[in-house]
Amino acid sequence: MEIRLLRYFWTVATEQNITQAAQALHITQPTLSRQIHELEEEVGAPLFDRQHHRLTLTQEGLFLKERAAEILQLDQQLEQALAQKRQRQLSGHFTIGCVEADNSDTLALMLEELVNDYPAVHFDLLSATSDEISDRLEKGLLDLAILLEPVPTENFITLTLPREERWGLLVSKHNFLAQQAEIRPADLLGTPLLCSSRAPVQQLLSDFAGVPADQLNVVGTYNLIFNVFSLVANEVGAAVTIEGAVSNRLGADLRFIPLAPTVKTHCVLAWKQRLHTPVVAELIRRFQHAFQASPTQK
Template sequence: MELRQLQYFVKVARKEHVTQAAEELHVAQSAVSRQIHQLEEELGVPLFVQKGRNLQLTSVGKLFLGRAEAILTELERAVMEVREFLDPEAGEIRIGFPHSLGIYLLPTVVAGFRQTHPNVKFRLRQGTYNSLIRDVVNGELDLAFISPFPERHEHVTGELLLQEELYAIVPEGHVLAEYQTIRLEQLKDDSFVMFSEEYSLRNIVLEACAKAGFVPRIGFEGEETDTIRGLVAAGVGVSLLPEMALTEISQLQPAKVRVIDPLVTRSIGLIQRKGEKLPLVAEVFHSFLMNFFDPYKK
C-alpha cells in the first residue's frame, strides 16, 4: 500500500467524484482511477459504489476513510514537527475561525504575532461552530477561535477569551435609528434578517428575543455578517450583530444601537484537541494569544 493511494482515496471520498479529485490533485483522471482500483484489489473489497455521476463510499469505505485520514494527519504532523525542529520560526499554524471573527479579530492577532515571528505561516479555515470542533477533533486544525465557547466538551479543551456585546442594527431611516439605547422588545414588530440555522449567532438572537417576550419574524436569512449588515442597510429588516462585525465601514451602513434590555452577549474562546500537545509553533502562538487577551479577562 502506497501513500499516494491513501491520498487519492481520501480526496475522492471527500469530493465524491474522480474528475474533481483529479483536478484538485493536478493529476490525470486515469491515474486516480488506477490508484483507487489497485487499493481496492489490495484490500480485497470495493471502497466505492457508483451513484449517478458521483461515487459513494461503501460501509467498508467509510471505515477505511477514518483510518486513512488519521494516518495522513499524523504524517503531516510529523513533517511539521521535523520542520519546526530544524527551524521553529518557519513553522505553520493551522487555525480555524467563524466568519464574524475574520473581519477584525483574526487579522489583528495574526498581524501582531507576525511582528515578532515574521516567517511563521498560517493555514486558515473558516467554519461553523460544529465544523470547527470537528476539524480540531480530527486533527485538521491545531487551534480554533469559536463562539460560543464550549465550557464542557468530551474531545476539546480551551480558554474563554472574552465576552462580546451584540448591537441592534436598523436601516438609517428606521424610527429607532437615532436612539442611543433600546429595549429589544421595541423591534418585535420588525422583520429580522437572521443567520442560517447552522450558525451559533442565530440561537443567541433567538434566545435574546425569547427573553424579551417575542418570537422574531424572520424575513431573510444569510450566512455572513457582511450580507446581513448590507441587507439591513438596504432597508429589508433589522438584526443583531457582534460589535466586531460592525467595525468595517462600507457604502451601505446600517445604524448601530445598543440593546440594554436584555443585554445580549456572546462568549469567544480558543479550543484545541483534549489531551494532545500542540506543535511547538502553535504553542508559541497560543502563549501570545493568552497574553493578548489577558486585559479582556479583568
C-alpha cells in the same frame, strides 16, 4: 546583581542626569533614584557625586561603568544569539479559524508578532461561523480556532478572551428603529429579522425577546455578515449581530443599535487535546501569557 540595575546605572552614568535617564528608560524619576540608591547600597559605596543637578562618577562608579558596559554588551549578544537560534528552530505551517468579531484584531496582533519573531512560520486563516469552524477543528482540519459564544466547547480546551462582544441590531437609517439608542425586547416583536443560522444564537435572541423562537419574525438566516449589508440597507430586515463584526464597515446608510438590557458574550481560543507542533504550542503559549489565564478542559 541584576542586568536591569546595571542598565539603569549605565543610562544614568551616560546621561549624567536622573531626569533625562528616567525619560530614556521610560520609568519615573523617583523609581530610578530608588533603584540607583539600592545599587549603591549593594556595592557598598557611592557611585555618583551629586552637584547642581549634574552627576559625575566616583572612582567606584567609573569602575562599575566599564564592567557594566561589558556585561550589557554580552547580554545583548546573548539575546541576539538566542533569538536567531529560536528563528532557526521554529518554522512550519499551521491553520486557524476565526469568527467575525472584535477579537479578530486580537488574533491579527498575535499572528503579526509570531511571524515577525519567526519568519519561517506560515499560516492559513479561515473566516467562517463558529459552527463551521468547530466542525473543522473537531475533524482535525484546523489546529486552532477563535469561536464566538454561545457555542458548544465540550470537546475542546478553551481560553476565554477578555474583550467582550456586544449584541445588537444592524438597521437601515430609514428603519423606524434607527432613531432609538437601544433595542428593547418588545422592539423585536413583529420586526423583520435576519439572524444567524446557528441554533445557539437563535436561542440567545429568543431568550432576550422572552418568546419562543417561532414567534419572532425571522425572514432570513445567514452565516457571514458581509452579504447581509445590502439586505439591511434595502430594509429586507434588521440583522442580529455583534458590534465587532460591523463596526469598521458601517456606512452612512446603516446603524448598529445595542440590545438593552445589554447582552454580551466572549470569544474563546479553542484547540483539541493532542500533541501539537512547536509552532502551534508557541501560539497557545503566547495567548496564555498575554491574558495571564489558564485554559479550561471541558
